[in-house]
Amino acid sequence: MQFTSEQRLDDGVLERGFTLGEIPGILWTPASAPAPLILLSPPPLGLRKTYPRLVARARHSAADGFATATIELPGSGDRPRWPAAEQALADLRRAMEAREPVSDEIIDALILPLVDKAVPEWQAALDALLSLPEIGGPVGYSGGVISIGTRLAAVEPRIAAAVLFAGSFVPRAMFEEARRVTIPLHVLLQWDDEGNDRQAALDLFDAFGSKEKTLHANMGGHTGVPQSAGDEAGRFLARHLK
Amino acid sequence: MQFTSEQRLDDGVLERGFTLGEIPGILWTPASAPAPLILLSPPPLGLRKTYPRLVARARHSAADGFATATIELPGSGDRPRWPAAEQALADLRRAMEAREPVSDEIIDALILPLVDKAVPEWQAALDALLSLPEIGGPVGYSGGVISIGTRLAAVEPRIAAAVLFAGSFVPRAMFEEARRVTIPLHVLLQWDDEGNDRQAALDLFDAFGSKEKTLHANMGGHTGVPQSAGDEAGRFLARHLK
Numbered sequence: 001m002q003f004t005s006e007q008r009l010d011d012g013v014l015e016r017g018f019t020l021g022e023i024p025g026i027l028w029t030p031a032s033a034p035a036p037l038i039l040l041s042p043p044p045l046g047l048r049k050t051y052p053r054l055v056a057r058a059r060h061s062a063a064d065g066f067a068t069a070t071i072e073l074p075g076s077g078d079r080p081r082w083p084a085a086e087q088a089l090a091d092l093r094r095a096m097e098a099r100e101p102v103s104d105e106i107i108d109a110l111i112l113p114l115v116d117k118a119v120p121e122w123q124a125a126l127d128a129l130l131s132l133p134e135i136g137g138p139v140g141y142s143g144g145v146i147s148i149g150t151r152l153a154a155v156e157p158r159i160a161a162a163v164l165f166a167g168s169f170v171p172r173a174m175f176e177e178a179r180r181v182t183i184p185l186h187v188l189l190q191w192d193d194e195g196n197d198r199q200a201a202l203d204l205f206d207a208f209g210s211k212e213k214t215l216h217a218n219m220g221g222h223t224g225v226p227q228s229a230g231d232e233a234g235r236f237l238a239r240h241l242k
Numbered sequence: 243m244q245f246t247s248e249q250r251l252d253d254g255v256l257e258r259g260f261t262l263g264e265i266p267g268i269l270w271t272p273a274s275a276p277a278p279l280i281l282l283s284p285p286p287l288g289l290r291k292t293y294p295r296l297v298a299r300a301r302h303s304a305a306d307g308f309a310t311a312t313i314e315l316p317g318s319g320d321r322p323r324w325p326a327a328e329q330a331l332a333d334l335r336r337a338m339e340a341r342e343p344v345s346d347e348i349i350d351a352l353i354l355p356l357v358d359k360a361v362p363e364w365q366a367a368l369d370a371l372l373s374l375p376e377i378g379g380p381v382g383y384s385g386g387v388i389s390i391g392t393r394l395a396a397v398e399p400r401i402a403a404a405v406l407f408a409g410s411f412v413p414r415a416m417f418e419e420a421r422r423v424t425i426p427l428h429v430l431l432q433w434d435d436e437g438n439d440r441q442a443a444l445d446l447f448d449a450f451g452s453k454e455k456t457l458h459a460n461m462g463g464h465t466g467v468p469q470s471a472g473d474e475a476g477r478f479l480a481r482h483l484k
Contacts, residue, residue, distance in 0.1 A: 191448070214468075
């Protein structure tokens with residue numbers, strides 16, 4: 001892990017760019033250290049496009065005493081795409097424009113390789129981040145591709161609680177992985193999300209093995225998560241990581 | 243409206259019993275007046291049985307600057323039952339013990355007369371409460387029989403926001419009434435509530451006409467609403483009534 005840039009934000013939060021091998025990332029740390037860590041996984045739009053939302057959430061978390069880290073997802077931002085994912089994305093767009101149901105084959109081709117690539121990267125990031133003296137204590141996860149969060153919650157014992165966004169396609173195989181998740185979960189669902197299968201999201205919530213899980217459904221379309229819902233997700237992490 | 247008892251609780255909240263005609267009720271007021279009002283409709287178990295939960299929530303609301311009032315539901319506590327409701331309840335118990343599906347006829351016979359009786363009573367209570375000098379400002383509703391809350395939210399323009407508990411049977415006719423509701427709603431659903439039809443609750447949430455509505459689903463059975471979920475419902479009312 002190599003730091004590549006550093007700036008102090010006006011609220012005292014330290015923002016540092018880093019690379020982990022070839023993966024770019026950002027770490028925000030509050031003045032108080034060591035701080036518990038929130039892994040903030042972006043939606044698959046790239047860190048540059050989502051930076052305003054990410055930094056806003058990182059600053060909010062820093063005010064609660066948390067460090068926040070994010071890394072670029074495989075195939076997002078400037079990271080290389082792979083042909084099978086490009087094909088699956090093209091197939092998805094064609095199906096959606098034709099208003100056809102999106103087949104399991106397309107969803108599997110789109111999501112499963114992304115999960116297979118992303119999860120070990122987040123685990124490597126966690127190794128590197130937890131070796132820093134300014135990071136300590138329990139780790140939370142908050143992420144924009146629910147299948148990545150599901151796999152990570154199932155396989156990574158260092159994650160103590162997770163906020164998941166039910167806003168992306170879910171391969172059938174993930175329902176089995178969801179049953180193995182036992183950590184506290186806070187799932188956000190945009191009820192009228194045009195690009196999302198509401199029933200699949202409800203089924204996935206039902207499948208999670210966690211004794212403590214909460215589903216917060218709100219109106220407002222895919223990107224319209226209300227401020228109050230973001231605050232509640234923040235309080236969920238604060239409750240479980242302190 | 244006649245006050246029948248009065249006591250000051252140790253946190254300074256004034257608790258007064260009252261009768262409205264033959265209906266018993268309780269009003270809790272904070273030291274600061276005039277206070278906005280929360281109508282706290284109990285589950286159909288009677289005020290005496292649910293008093294510990296009601297007073298806890300009223301004290302919590304008083305700390306936020308709200309007055310809270312409740313009245314006994316028709317057929318609950320010491321209020322007279324009516325034969326058709328007794329019959330419907332017996333039919334319901336028989337169906338549930340036999341693990342048969344509960345028919346629409348039973349649900350209608352159980353719930354619709356209760357809604358028809360209760361809603362005008364809550365409106366009469368609202369008339370009386372709003373005439374008190376210590377009550378003022380917007381009115382919120384928080385209630386345990388979702389069909390009563392749905393009808394009240396649809397027909398009573400003085401109610402500005404409502405917390406509804408999706409934990410009771412819903413007559414089909416209520417879905418049409420739900421479409422006419424436009425106020426902000428916060429719906430609580432116990433995901434694994436053994437005595438509740440989860441799909442009906444999700445369908446009812448979908449039917450509400452409100453642009454701003456949120457569904458919070460939690461684990462823990464019918465009476466196991468987590469503390470954090472109660473706090474979130476309280477914050478929802480505080481946001482919309484201040």
